Each structure stands twice: as structure tokens, then as C-alpha cells.
Amino acid sequence: MKKVINMFIKKYQVKGIVQGVGFRPFVYRIAKKYHLNGWVLNDSNGVLIEVEGEQNNITHFIHDIEFNSPELAYVQEVKLIEEQESNNRYSSFDILSSQKHSSRQTLISPDTYVCNECLDELFDPTNRRFRYPFINCTNCGPRYSIIKDIPYDRPYTTMAKFPMCKECDKEYKDILDRRFHAQPNACWKCGPQVQLKTADGTNVPTDNPIEKTIDLLKKGKILAIKGLGGYHLVVDPMNHEAVKELRKRKKRDEKPFALMSSQLDDVKNFAKITKNEEVLLVSKERPIVLLNKKDNQFISLDVAPNNNTYGVMLAYTPLHHLILRGNFIALIATSANVSDEPIVYKDGDAIEQLKGIADYYLVHNREIFTRIDDSIVRGIDLDDEVTKLQIIRRARGYVPNPIDFKEGLTNVLALGAELKNTICLTKDEKAFISHHIGDLKNYKIYESFKNTIAHLQKIFEISPSVIASDLHPDFYSTKYAFDQKVLPVVQVQHHHAHMASCMVDNQLDGPVLGVILDGTGYGDDGNIWGGEFLIGDFLNYQRAAYIDYFQLPGGDKAVKEPYRIALGILTQIYGEQVKELPIKIISERNSFELDVLIKMIQKGINSPLTSSMGRLFDAVSALLGVRETVQYEGQAAIELEQAIDINNSSNPLLSYEIVASNGIRKIDIKPMFKELVSLILKDKYTKGELSYRFHYTMVQMITETCKQIRQETGINKLVLSGGVFLNKFLLVETYKSLKACKFEVYMHKQVPTNDGGISLGQAAIAAHRYKDMHSV
Template identity: 45%
Template sequence: MEEVRACVKMEGIVQGVGFRPFVYGLAQRHGLRGWVLNDERGVRIEAEGEKDKVHGFLSGLSSPPSLAMIIKTAVAYLPPLGYNSFEIRNSKEGEDRFAFISPDIAICNDCLEELFNPQDRRFNYPFINCTNCGPRFTIIKDIPYDRENTTMSGFRLCPSCSKEYNDPSNRRFHAQPNACPHCGPTLKLFSGSGEKIATHNPIRETAKLLMMGKIVAIKGLGGFHLACDATREDVVSRLRKRKGRKDKPFALMCRDLDVIQGICLLDHMSRRLLEGKERPIVILPKKTVATVAPSAAPFQKTFGVMLPYTPLHHLLFAKGAPILVMTSGNVSDEPIVFKDNEAFVRLRRVADFFLVHNREIHTRCDDSVIKPLNGSITFLRRARGFAPLPIKLNRDGKSILGCGADIKNTFCLTKGRFAFLSQHIGDMENFETMRSFGEGVELFKRLFRIEPECVVHDLHPDYLSTRYAMGLALPRIGVQHHFAHALSCMAEYGSKGPALAIVFDGTGYGEDGAVWGGEFLGVTINGYERFGHLRYIPLPGGDMAVREPWRMAAAYLERVYGNLDGLHIPFVKRLDLERWSQIRLAIRNKINSPLCSSMGRLFDAVSALLGVRGTINYEGQAAIELEQMAEKAETGEYPFKILEEKGMLIINPDPIIEAIIKDIRSGEGPFIISARFHNSIARVISRMAKRIRLAAGLSDVFLSGGVFQNHYLLAKVLDILKEDGFRVYTHQKVPPNDGGISLGQAFYALYIKGD
């Protein structure tokens, strides 16, 4: 039988995930000789033997370990060299060391079984892990991904763990966080004042405290959570008050899928997301009868739920309550706390107790949040379980840094054909978030060996992300906010255009100095043409109008009716007319009232008109609650106008406002009005898209911007545009909100700057 030697190079997430032992075992089963090693790009393999067996071996490489992600495979055939056996060789480092880093991954079934096995030496050990699960991204300091380059470097392996670590047949072979009760991290319980609680079982004691109604700050993979019993209204309300989080829903962690099924409606996609190795928070419809405290998710028809993803979580649920509030350990508007000393300072007024471990978190990382829709998903936040997985681009090029926007910030660094999008950083409103941003950029540069040759930023001159870019000694490119939104979606699909991008959001700095946000753009990778937008309206008080949607409602009524005095509707009765007259004067004098084409602000206005939300406590609250109340069975729509001014299509929503007021006066319910409004916006999109297709021949449509997190609207738009014959593309890999903008910025510069 003819013998051959296959030389294989594989790139992707193939280090630290049990890939070399997998290759070793595969070669043994096929009776092959040769070697496997980690190099600066991934894994290299040489395998020789009978031709059919080599082919079988190569076929088996396509079913790698669960955490591996193969991005590129190259195979060359050469004459055999006469190897005697197959072996795992030491890593080889080149000048351009570069490896993909695995995200943190939920505990695997094998480790979970050992965790609850009284005969296992890791029985009840809250830091059990193997090459198939556990911390990765949050503990790594540098590459190569070896123990000394992680926060596990201070924990010396005991003989038993060392034996596992060096045994290619063991699933803990080169598992860098490998540990046991004799040599690994430990837990301690502290009071709110920082005094150590004497207990032999901190987890059991914590479970008791939670059932007693206490709030506990629990150190996890990427930071601290604030936990409490989700079934007790008094406790959840107390957490809200202490955290300064008035209405924004809390995330819930449930013991198992059966518990989730008791409070939420589940489908196949939801189950798959919940049980996936990433373990994100999944937004699901509430059941009408739920045991959860009302203040856990007030004014919502949904819960954000997740399953336990660390051994510690599973041990807590084995000894305690079936549903816990598990919200980010921070005070509102600050980033998640991830250092012990900071936790004791910043969370001392929130938490009654602290459950802390001594495995350092090197990089903070929030929980990811996903909203499923008809077999697809929308990321609301991309972080744990997904970052720093690369997004493959459709071209090679210079290394770029995209700085993103100031709300829901992420940054993006590119290398070759790969874009490395950071985890969710947060809103750039304070020094701590800005520091997290800067430290994150430096970490990614170090891990992925990237030295950016160009920096890209938003056009808004006051964004802190823009100022950061301005402070770098690099060539700079400013990219318009909504163009970057469009490109972020196009980058996911490798599209260079031409295409129609429909970008709806709250605010974005426009090239004419106005606040944009209801945009229809003809887009190619080289630039965009603004085909149409929502009719401009003053933004009364600037940023105050974002926090107080009643201002937008009054502005629309003022434009439609001229005077609010004769409008006998509940909204006007609630309005402080004297205050409004002062604001109206400021509008007329063009004081702090920039023109605005924002679709998000129109949603805010309608929410306020219906009495849903006149002021907000968190971003997007008015529009979110308006979506929640829409009656899905309603098919009615309101009229609108599309005008043309100097070749620009202008959507005039004033007839929609008039029709809403007419419905309010006739006693129509807010659930019906909300649905009709949503239906009308979907129809607006359809009409605009058809007119633009007729004029410019664009049939590919990309949807982006935070408004398309609204799944009632998104589902309507997808249906109607597909009926109209459009090819429609939505975000699947990055959020449609500002969390995806850095990808769009980097994608643009990759083409503009060339090779």
C-alpha cells in the first residue's frame, strides 16, 4: 500500500482547547506516525502512513473538540520521512507570534458530573475545569497561552494535577487553569464591612444568606455579580434602591431549564441558546403566571434569563433558591467591578456580603445578551462566551483600530482578514470606563500582536472615543455614525455594496451638523449617498430630550397643531404648559435645539403621547416599553407622506401623529395604537425602499441601528421587504446598536487604506 506524508497547517482557536491531544488520539486510531505542535499561527501536523489511513485522519480533523474553531486549513503531500511514532512536540515560536484566544466557556458535562460525584477528588470544588471548559479570555495576560501567562501562574500544580496536565490522553492535558482543592483557588465569605466570615463551607453559607433575603456580591469569571432571591419582592426592591437602578430589568439565573420553562415561553432556538457553551442571557417572553418578583423586570413582557455557567453557580443552586437575580456588580452607569479591593469600596453600600475567590480576573467581561427571532438572533450585548472570537473579513489589509462610539462602546482591531471586536466596554461617561477602554486596546494589541497603522473614529467631536483617537500618533479617519452602522452589517456578510442601508437609531452626528437617526443610505465600501431621512424636527433641550421623551411628544404636537392649548388629551393635561412655553421659546431662538431626523426620538414621542413613558431611567426605555405593549394581532396602519426636496426623499410622520391623536380622542387603547404605529413604520420602510430601488436599482437591504433591536418592528420589516422582492440582511454576529460601530469603522478603513 502506498504511503504518503500529509503536512497540515491549521489556524483558528486550536490552542488551549484540547486540540493536540485530539490530533494525537486520531493519529493513534489510524495507525499513523509523525507529530503535532503549536506554532505562532495555530497548529502544525505531519502525519504519514498508508494513503487511505491518512485520508481518514484528515477527514477526522473536520470534527474537532467543541471549543475549537477552525478558520483555515492547508494540506500539502510530501514523501514520507520514516517517523517511528506519533508524538506531541513542544510549541514552536516564530517572530510573528499570533494565536486566536478562546472566550470563557461554561462548565462542560464531564466536569459537572465530577463536581457532584462524592468519589471524585474534585467533588464540590468550585473551580473545576478542563480543556473543554472554564476561564480563558478573562485570565490571559499574554501569549503563548501557557499557565505562566495567566492569572493561574501563582498556583503551583500538585502532583496529581501535574500528572493530568502532562498526560496527552487526559482531557486536562495542558489545561492552563487546571486545579484542585489541594493546589487551586479558594473561596472566602466576607461581611459588607469587609470582615471575614468564619465558615468551612462559604457556598453553603452564601446559599443560606440568599434564602434569608440578603444581597451578595459574588465574584465570577469576568467580574462581580450582585445576587439575591428573585422570588422576594422586598429583596429585589431593596437591590434596586441600593444599586440606583429604578426600572431597567435585572438578569435572572435559573437552576435549570425546567425552572426557566416555569416562567418563560421556550422554543427550540431559545433552548439551544440557553444550553450552548456560551451561556448568554436570553430575552424570552414571560409566562402569565410567574413566581418572580414584579420589580425584577417591571413594565416588561420578557425576562432576561440564563443558566448557571460556572461550577460555583451550580453549587449555589444545589444548596439554595431556584431563581436568583444575577445582575452586573456595579452602581448604575459604571463598568462591572472585577477587582476585589474595588468591590469592597464600590459595592459596600449595595451588598450585605461578598463571596470572593483568589483567582485574579485580568480582564473584565459582562454577560452577553441575545434576543432570538424566528430562528435567528440579535445581539444586544456581545461579551462573555463570544469575545474575543474573530470576525472573518473578505479581504486582507493593514491593521486598523476602530474606536467605536460613546454609548455601548466596543473597539475593534484588525489583523489580516480578521477583525477582533472587544467585549462590551460600556458607556463612555466616566474615568473608569475610559480606563477600561484604554486597557482593553492595549491587551488586544498584545494578545494578537497588532500594531495599528490607522485609527478610525466617529465624527462627533465631543465623543471620548474620538478624543482618544485624536491623541494617538497615527493617521486618522473620521467615519459618519450611520455609515459605520451600515458597514458593520455589511462586514458580517462580506459585502462591498452597492446596497441600501436603512439605519434607525437614537442619535448620531450628521455631516450637516444635525442629529441623524432615520436614514436611508446608498452604500458602497467607498462611501455613501443619503437618499432619504425622517423629516427634521428640533430636539428640545438637546440631550435632555433623550432623557425626557415628553419633550419630543410636545415638539411633534407643536409642529402638527401649532398650539397645544386646544388639545384635550391626557398628555397635554399632564404637561407643564408654562415650562413648555419656555422650551418652545428656546426652540424658536434655536437655543440648544439641534435639528434631528431620529427615528428613535419618534418612538419616544409616541411612547410619551400614549402615557407609556414621559421620562426614562435607562437608554431606550420609552421605545422598549412601547414595543412591549404592541398588540400582535392588530394589522391597522396610519397614513404618512413621502416628500421630495432637492432630490432627497423626506418622510413626513405628521399624519401618523394626527391619526394617533384621533385614536386617543376616540378612546382607542394604547396596545392597538402602538401596534398601528409599528405597522406604519414598517410600511414607511417598504415605500421608501421601493422608491429608492426604482431610482437607484438597489435590491440588497441592510438593516442596522438600535431601533432594529425592536423585534416587533424587525419581524414586520423582514416580512414586508421580502414580499417586495428585496434581499434583506440583519446583524447576526455583532449588535445592531452602537456596540457594532467599531467593526464598521475598521471595515471602511481596511479598504480605504488598502494593503
């Protein structure tokens, strides 16, 4: 009996990150492998495939698509949309021109680091792209930062103005070539070029701008160098005078500068690297990784003063490698911007805005369409698990990868927090969080905020049904929400958004107990919250416990001068007698200043109430003499953590009280301050020992509060969120302590624990409330 061969024509829609990652050439190759004919093309939903052949071969073909796709691809779904018996329609397999549809479902790849194959060619004198600073292929190079629209094809990117030469065009069309359909493909003949300019924008006459740049850096000059998502200010970190000059010109007295190295062995000269941190450094995202310093004599102390860590990234563009390799073990590569303004990414803006900062500019003529900062991460080692990644700033390399919801929800535009702003757009079961935008109080950042909303809505074709914003009535984001007028606005309390963000990050449903510790957030009662224990879900929450209110004398000024916060708490305890305390933060103030501050505190003049754990850390830092005033956000708490000394601490617990009233627990920290004053006056404990006792006490206080709430509610599932959990000691020790008490403990995995993750939580809450309001 003759064997029956089942021959079919089947059409599939593939969704995910499948454009700009070598996906169509991959499909072509496996179609040939399994003797299938048909076609593949990019469309606005992803990739469309029609294949003709034996059923068994089609099955193997689809399996390879789902499980063996290119490294940079992410296959979200392979859906069969049409099938019929074969009629020998096709005699070959082809890659067809892209199509645009009315509905867009495609995902876009983040910008990626230059791959090893391209690096080999970059430094190969026999290769036609030898030392070409924009070498790339299907597996690497710019993506998100150059895309104007989708589908991801050259005409819809900033490479549109560079027609390919014959050699590049041949590679582009050759299915066996690594640059087959590589959209940014270019070379010395046809692609972008670099140009060196003086401080006033005049071209520097040179045949080799990169070699001249290296020479200038070695002479201690400050260069603004255009990268993938914006400009860096670049300086030799071993030239102490150059580093000091950069601080002076940038008006950045103490905040650490990031370092960039060409390879891992270079980093090992000045930083300690664990195996887990090594994985982060060489990951495809190439983020800035926080690493412990080594004792060295060559990196200037002014790179990261009063700090035990460096922020280090490996070079991720060919241009970076050309400057670094063989010339510097590291370079300072800090975002090129005026203080509190967004990173500069347009050439004209760079020369105008960096006037007086940069000595020279290394520019190029490939336009950056979307500015994007470097991402910042850290490894968190826990005894019972593989290292967790803590994302501090989510930007280049991670954006615009989506975060998954557990279910499809209505489209939402969430406007994020006022500080460390990101926005979030949701579509079905996906949440698209923007790159780090910044602090919306700055007009240029607010303009960037609006542009980002428009761009993401366009490329993902998202029309929101509802807008989510913060509760604070004076935030620019809140005003933006209500100015839209057409869409309903769901206002979300800041710390509820933190809790929801961590729930989405871990695919959790409620109810959960949220330990949300940060610097500031507008509370339901109009006070500044920040030391919160919440119970709830995506719809509702209630405050189960909080740090009892203390004052911020001078309001925002107290954030920059934390000694004011400490003085406020001490005045609550000692009243007028506080002036008699023989401790540093009192004795160093003149009597007039003390009298004014004490009256301000006692009368509640410009002294808003807060429950902020972040401000509590600041106050203790000031009280112990670690940091009384700050130059950048979080400095007092960072230096307090780094001062920790665990030695000679046999009985480290300090006093505090948890007082239950009307179903809510208030945590009184005044006894702790009274005890710290007593210990300071004994003059036998170091700052490090007292810092450790404070941190230890906070861990025990969090654990005890959670245990009491669990006993009352039965809730055992617990999420940790808020910027205070960037304190590595507090996060790790709190996690371990809670796990030891049999809690199910969850921390952030894909989004920042700080306000960079707020927009995701807002989006989830607004979507669930919208669904609840419109359910039958």
C-alpha cells in the same frame, strides 16, 4: 512485483481556535489511530504538526483535523509548509513544549460553560473534586478572561501561581485523560479557593463559604459574587423586600435585572420557552436570553417591572451550580457595578466600589485578567427561515471569536461608538471585535477602553496602519484617535458604519440600500441623524431619504423626558394653540413650564434638530401616555412595543408624506401626529391599539420609501441596522414586508444591530478607503 509504500514527513501549520480546546490531545489520538509518528506543539500562530508515515494515512489524518476537531475548536486553515520523503526520523508521536514566534496568528477560545462531565464529577461524593467550585477540563472553563499572553499555556494565564499537585499533574500528562494539557486544571489541594467576606472585607469564619452564602441569600441578603469575568450582585428574586432593597442601593429604579437558573426545567417555572430559545439557553455561549414571562406568583414584580420579558441565563460556572442547584429555581445575577461604570472584577475594587450595596462578598483567588460581561441575545422567528439569532450584547462566550472579511485588508484599529462601545482590530481577513466596554463618557470605562486596545493588540500582535473613528469632534474616541498622532485617521459617519457592519456580517459587497434606524449619530450636516436610508458601499454613501427634522427641546434632557419631544413636534403643528389641546402630556404640565418649553422650541434655543427614529418612538410613547419620562435607555420604546394590541385595527395605517426634493426624500411625520391627536381625542382607542397603528405605519413607511429608492436606483439588496431594530415587532414585520416586495433583505447575524457593531463597520470602511488611497 513488490508494492511501493509512499512514506513521507510532512509539516503543517493549523490556524484558528486551536489552543485551550483539547486540540493537541486530539491530534495525538488521531496520529496514533493512523499509525503516524512525529510531534505536535502550540506556537504563536496556532498549532504546528510534523507527521511521518504513509501518504494515505496522512490524508485521513488531515481530513479528521479539518472536519472532526473538538467541539470548542475552530479550524481556520491547515497549511502544508514542508514535505520530504521519509527517513524513519521518528519512532513515536509526542506533544512538545510550546514555542513563541515573532508573528502571531493564533485565535483564542472564549470562556466556556462547565461541561456535563465536570458537572457529574462536581456532584459525585466519591470524586476527589466533589463540590470543588473551579472544576474544569480540556472541554470547558475559563479561557479569554484569564489569558495574559499567548501561547495559551499555564505560565501565560492567571493560573500560573497555582502549581499543580501530583494528582492533577498526572492527569495533565496523561494522554488518555480528559484533563490532558487542560491549562486551568486544579483541585481542592492545589487550586483556587473561595472566601466569604463581610461588607468591610473581613473574612467570615466558616468551614463552608458556599453553604453560608446560600443561607445568607435565603435570609434576603445581597451578595457580590465573583464569577468568570467579573462580579454579580446576587439576590433571591422571590424575596420581594430584598429585590426592592437592591434597586434602592443600586439606584436602579426600573431597568430589569437578569436571572440565572441551574437548569432548563427551573426556567420553565417562570418563563415561556420556545424550542429555538431553548437552543440558545443551552448553547455553549450560555448567554442571557430574553424570554416572555409566565404568569407566576413567586418571582417579585420588581425583577422586571413594566416589562413582558425576563433576561435569563443558565449557570455557566461550577460555583453558580453549587449555589443554585437544589436551593433556588433562580437568582438575580446582575452586573456588579455602580451606575454607568464598568463591571467590577478586581477584589479590592469590589469591596471599595460596592460599599453600601453588598452585604457580603463571595470572592476567590483566581485573578480575572480581562473583565467581561454576560452576553445578551434573542431569537427572531421568521416565517421563511430558521430562527435567526439577534445578539444584543456581544461579550462572554462570543469574544474573542473573529468575524471574517471576504478578503485580506490592511490592519485597522477602529474605536467604535461613544455609547455601547466596542473596539475592533483587523488582521488580514479577520476582524477581532472586543467585548462590550460601555459608554465612554465615564472615566473608568474610558480607561477600560484604552486597556482593551492594548491587550488585544498584544495577544493578537496587531500593529494597525490606520485608525478609524467617528465623525463627532467631541467624542472621547475621536480625541483618542487624533492624540495618537503617528497613524492616519479615517473618520467614518455613524450610520455608514452601521450599514458597513451589516454588510460585513453578511459577506456583502456594495452597492446596497441601508435602512439605518437608531437614536443618535452625528450627521454630515452637523445635525443628529437616526432615521436614515443610505445607498452606497464600503467606500462611499449618499443619503437617499430620511425622517424630516424635528426638535429635541433641552437636548439630552429630552432623551430622558420624551414628552418634550412630543411637545416639540406638536408645537411645529399647532404653534401657540398647542397649549389648548386637551391631551395628557399638555394638561399635566403647568403653564409656566409649557410657556418656557414652547418659547425654547419656537426660538430654537437648546433644541437641536434630529431625524432620529429612536426619538420618534419615544415621542409617540409619551404622546400615547405609555411613558413620558424614562429611567433607562430605550424604556419608552420598549414599553410602547409591549403595549401593542392588534385587535380592532381594520384600517391601521396612519398618515405621513414622502416628499422628494433635490434627489433626497424627506419623510414628514407631522400628519401622523396630527392624526394621533385626533384619535386620542375621540377617546375610543386604547393605547395598545394606537401603538399597533404606529408600528404598522412605520413598517409601511419603510417599505414604501425603499420601493421608491429601488425604482430610482435599481438597488435591490437591502441591509437593516441600528438600535431601533431591537424592536422585535418592527424588525420581523419590516423584514416580511420587504421580502414580500422581492427585496434581498439582510439583518445582523454575528454582531449587535446597535452601537456594539459600529466598530466592525468603521474598520471595514477604513480598510477599504486605505486600500483605495494606496492602490496604484
